[in-house]
Amino acid sequence: MRLKVFIIFTAFILLFWGCGSIKQLELSQNKTLPLWYTTPLKTDKTTLYSTGEGKNRDEAIADALNMMASTLSVSIASQFNSKEVVSEGSNSSYSSRVSNEIQSNVKKLRISQYELLNAQELGFRKYIVLIKSDKKKLFESLKTELNQKFELIDKQLKELQNYNVIKQLNIYKNAKEDVLDVPNNLIVMNVLDNSFDSKNYLYKLNMINSGYDNLLSSVSFSIKADSESKNLISSISHGLGVKKLQIKDSVDDKHVIIFVKSDIQKAASYGFTLARSAIEISVEDNNGSVIGSNKLNITGQSTQNYEAAKEGVAVKLNDMIKKEGIGKVLGLDL
Numbered sequence: 001m002r003l004k005v006f007i008i009f010t011a012f013i014l015l016f017w018g019c020g021s022i023k024q025l026e027l028s029q030n031k032t033l034p035l036w037y038t039t040p041l042k043t044d045k046t047t048l049y050s051t052g053e054g055k056n057r058d059e060a061i062a063d064a065l066n067m068m069a070s071t072l073s074v075s076i077a078s079q080f081n082s083k084e085v086v087s088e089g090s091n092s093s094y095s096s097r098v099s100n101e102i103q104s105n106v107k108k109l110r111i112s113q114y115e116l117l118n119a120q121e122l123g124f125r126k127y128i129v130l131i132k133s134d135k136k137k138l139f140e141s142l143k144t145e146l147n148q149k150f151e152l153i154d155k156q157l158k159e160l161q162n163y164n165v166i167k168q169l170n171i172y173k174n175a176k177e178d179v180l181d182v183p184n185n186l187i188v189m190n191v192l193d194n195s196f197d198s199k200n201y202l203y204k205l206n207m208i209n210s211g212y213d214n215l216l217s218s219v220s221f222s223i224k225a226d227s228e229s230k231n232l233i234s235s236i237s238h239g240l241g242v243k244k245l246q247i248k249d250s251v252d253d254k255h256v257i258i259f260v261k262s263d264i265q266k267a268a269s270y271g272f273t274l275a276r277s278a279i280e281i282s283v284e285d286n287n288g289s290v291i292g293s294n295k296l297n298i299t300g301q302s303t304q305n306y307e308a309a310k311e312g313v314a315v316k317l318n319d320m321i322k323k324e325g326i327g328k329v330l331g332l333d334l
Contacts, residue, residue: 036118037128043071048133053126057119060127065111068133072188113141139192142185149178150204157211164285165219165254166292170333172212179205218254220246228262229279231311235318236260239326243334253286258330264313266306275300275309279317283330292332296320 041049050071052064111133118130153175160168182205186198221240223233236258237247259282267274276299283292298320300312320329327334 033122033128034118034120036130037120040130041132046135048072048135048138049130050132051128051130053128055125055127057127057129060119060129061114061116061131064129064131065114068111068114068131072191111138112145113138135192139189139196142189142192146182146185146189146201149182150201153178153208157208164289164291165215165256166283166285166332166334169212169215169219172208172215175208176212179208215254216244217246218252219256220248220250220252220254221256221258222247222249223258223260225260226262228264228277229260231314232260232262232279232317235314235321236326236330238318239321239329243326245334251286255286256291257284258282259284262313264310266309269301272301272303273306273309275306275313277310277313279313281330283332292330294329294331296329 037051040051041047043049048068048071050064050068052060052062052067054060054063114131114133116129116131119127120129121127156171156175160171163171182201186201189196190198223236225233240247261280263278263280265276267276277297279296279298281292281294281296282290285291296317298313298316300309300314300316302308302312317329325334326332
């Protein structure tokens with residue numbers, strides 16, 4: 001009996017020890033990284049290489065692309081510093097600041113042209129990859145994206161006259177936002193191909209920015225308010241001013257009129273005098289077409305008198321404009 005118990009106990013110990021060994025083996029295997037990851041190929045004159053890790057393959061590739069952009073940014077900033085020192089011997093603090101800006105901006109570069117060389121799953125929710133990007137192909141992909149972007153913007157600007165002035169302004173505004181990354185991409189493209197001439201792209205960039213500024217300076221607003229809405233004019237004018245929009249009377253084709261009407265009901269509650277105001281806003285272009293509108297219900301209150309309660313409406317409208325923006329309050333896309 002004792003022998004039988006001893007055998008069973010020994011078998012149990014051996015089984016437990018064996019399972020532990022297997023688990024240890026699995027853990028050690030999971031921790032073993034492949035050579036292509038620990039000592040990856042180095043970036044050279046023609047090709048960029050980068051490794052990445054993540055919870056899955058897509059996340060690992062995204063990490064590798066970010067690392068690739070980061071490596072490229074350091075290289076570009078280094079070249080900028082070298083050129084600055086050799087050509088100008090410029091102020092070191094200024095060069096350092098510009099270099100850091102270049103690095104920071106280039107890191108945001110979206111690299112769409114790449115090739116997955118290796119990928120391996122390491123245990124639970126652990127994935128590693130190695131990718132490469134041919135510099136020439138990367139340059140061509142950036143150039144293609146740039147051309148497509150400007151072609152789309154050119155098409156939109158050619159159709160500008162089909163829209164009211166606020167829509168025109170919005171198209172220019174969107175175009176400006178779409179080309180914010182262009183200067184950074186041009187820096188990268190110049191490094192990837194020293195023969196690249198960016199003058200044409202810089203000219204287009206300048207045309208978009210100056211076009212927006214010229215249109216913005218030519219747009220004007222006037223405000224027509226009924227007797228119950230006179231105290232709201234100041235808040236609306238200030239909101240437009242924040243957007244650098246002019247307030248003046250005009251009859252040209254880039255003039256916009258804001259009509260404001262209020263229906264105010266006097267009331268009292270818990271010792272407060274109330275001014276319950278139903279505000280109607282209508283915005284028209286120079287042809288009399290409604291291009292924006294809104295309805296607001298605002299209640300002003302005061303312990304003093306009715307006039308003070310009505311001023312409370314103006315204060316709340318001003319706060320609303322600060323919080324939500326003049327465009328939303330007027331029903332315009334500004």
